[in-house]
Amino acid sequence: MKEEAVLLEKNPEKKVEAREAVPCIMPDLRVQIGSLALRNPVMTASGTFGYAREFENLVNLDRLGGIIVKGISLHPKPGNPPPRIVETACGMLNAIGLENVGVDRFITGKMPYLRKLTTPVVVNILGDSVEEYSEIARKLDGAEGIAALEINISCPNVKKGGVAFGTVPEMAAKVTEAVRRSTTLPLIVKLSPNVTDIVVMARAVEDAGADAVSLINTLIGMSIDPITRRPRLANVIGGLSGPAIKPVALRMVWQVAQAVSLPVIGIGGITTAADALEFLLAGASAVQVGTANFYDPSAAESIVQGLTSYLQEQGEDCLVDIIGTLKTGTD
Numbered sequence: 358m359k360e361e362a363v364l365l366e367k368n369p370e371k372k373v374e375a376r377e378a379v380p381c382i383m384p385d386l387r388v389q390i391g392s393l394a395l396r397n398p399v400m401t402a403s404g405t406f407g408y409a410r411e412f413e414n415l416v417n418l419d420r421l422g423g424i425i426v427k428g429i430s431l432h433p434k435p436g437n438p439p440p441r442i443v444e445t446a447c448g449m450l451n452a453i454g455l456e457n458v459g460v461d462r463f464i465t466g467k468m469p470y471l472r473k474l475t476t477p478v479v480v481n482i483l484g485d486s487v488e489e490y491s492e493i494a495r496k497l498d499g500a501e502g503i504a505a506l507e508i509n510i511s512c513p514n515v516k517k518g519g520v521a522f523g524t525v526p527e528m529a530a531k532v533t534e535a536v537r538r539s540t541t542l543p544l545i546v547k548l549s550p551n552v553t554d555i556v557v558m559a560r561a562v563e564d565a566g567a568d569a570v571s572l573i574n575t576l577i578g579m580s581i582d583p584i585t586r587r588p589r590l591a592n593v594i595g596g597l598s599g600p601a602i603k604p605v606a607l608r609m610v611w612q613v614a615q616a617v618s619l620p621v622i623g624i625g626g627i628t629t630a631a632d633a634l635e636f637l638l639a640g641a642s643a644v645q646v647g648t649a650n651f652y653d654p655s656a657a658e659s660i661v662q663g664l665t666s667y668l669q670e671q672g673e674d675c676l677v678d679i680i681g682t683l684k685t686g687t688d
């Protein structure tokens with residue numbers, strides 16, 4: 358470790374000062390997602406970290422790069438009947454059904470705690486129609502302490518026969534435009550992998566005014582118990598997540614990062630610093646940790662530490678310098 362780094366490590370207050378004055382003395386983990394500044398690129402994924410308070414005794418929340426809260430709808434949602442979670446090879450299937458407290462109770466009941474954190478809080482939103490997305494965004498626009506919105510477009514549009522907003526480029530663009538008009542907050546659009554060409558979706562939301570894209574949401578799957586001959590999820594189908602989806606997510610992040618000029622946030626099976634590095638090298642400016650939180654709540658914190666060690670070992674001062682540095686040719 359460099360001499361300055363040792364000194365600063367022992368005096369975290371000085372570290373903050375030094376970082377402001379001289380940005381790249383230490384391994385500097387800061388990244389920028391549009392106008393959203395993060396102290397490091399490691400966030401927790403929506404639906405896997407509750408409203409953060411549930412994790413306060415398990416994780417030092419102030420060490421995370423960002424917290425994405427559980428998806429919020431206009432009205433409270435009870436979710437699907439159980440069983441709603443099934444373990445699969447290297448992953449899990451869930452059909453929680455977007456259970457949440459609704460936007461009004463979120464603002465009055467959850468934001469007072471969240472706004473006290475030093476970590477940026479991103480609110481994931483979902484709707485059954487374009488109008489619902491707009492209304493939620495308008496309500497959140499006036500709430501203090503929200504750093505950005507993440508739009509979950511993997512939801513069915515009830516007005517259009519239940520086709521997911523995230524599978525038709527024109528519908529994804531409509532939601533993005535409508536939310537853009539309803540808020541000045543930075544907008545991250547979260548892409549669904551359940552499409553033929555994710556690049557088309559990324560370009561559609563970029564043109565519609567997104568500030569960043571995050572990917573991937575879960576892959577649709579199912580599981581059957583051969584003895585009972587019944588599906589293991591009461592909802593029959595559910596979303597696959599965890600290490601099983603990492604290669605698919607990485608491929609999509611790499612493709613999207615080359616195709617759009619927006620910052621890309623990588624999600625899918627990230628469990629270790631090595632996993633996170635794969636996404637950063639493929640072009641992601643930040644990552645989200647999801648399923649890993651269920652079996653190792655300290656995963657995101659350990660990844661931050663692991664990224665610091667990697668940069669030190671590689672002699673790199675700034676994390677941003679390694680983003681998108683994947684070598685694919687003969688160099």
Ligand SMILES: Cc1cc2nc3c(=O)[nH]c(=O)nc-3n(C[C@H](O)[C@H](O)[C@H](O)COP(=O)(O)O)c2cc1C
Pocket residue numbers: 402403404405427428429451453455481509547573574575597598599600602624625626627645646647648649
């Ligand atoms: C139990 C569970 C609940 C989830 N809820 C949401 C949600 O409310 N909104 C959303 O956009 N994504 C939701 N997701 C998707 C995750 O945020 C993430 O995109 C996905 O799980 C892939 O990352 P992972 O493999 O690290 O878990 C959920 C995932 C799980 C496992």
